[in-house]
Amino acid sequence: MLRIPWIAKRKNTEILKELKVAQEWLLNNIKARKPSYFGHLKRHDSLEKHILEARLESKRRKGRPTRRWTEDIKEWLQISPTEAGREAQKREVFRRRVREATSTQTCQDE
Numbered sequence: 001m002l003r004i005p006w007i008a009k010r011k012n013t014e015i016l017k018e019l020k021v022a023q024e025w026l027l028n029n030i031k032a033r034k035p036s037y038f039g040h041l042k043r044h045d046s047l048e049k050h051i052l053e054a055r056l057e058s059k060r061r062k063g064r065p066t067r068r069w070t071e072d073i074k075e076w077l078q079i080s081p082t083e084a085g086r087e088a089q090k091r092e093v094f095r096r097r098v099r100e101a102t103s104t105q106t107c108q109d110e
Contacts, residue, residue, distance in 0.1 A: 035098045042088035
């Protein structure tokens, strides 16, 4: 968009100011879209659903555990991923919950 060469040493904050985009825009966009995609996956029988629900038996790696999708859903919607999956079967109920969660998050961020 701005035709900035990849070798240019510019900070992301400068570029966002130039584009007149709020810094939190990307995170808020993700927080709005991720739960709705989770609901879509839970309603349909697909490979992605099986991957999301799969449990691998292996040794625990060193260091901090990686952040999981279900942890984001639990934190953002304030319900367990299992309960969110049940609610996702009722599309309108789940959409209402996602809208409420994203609207309260943007209010808390400001």
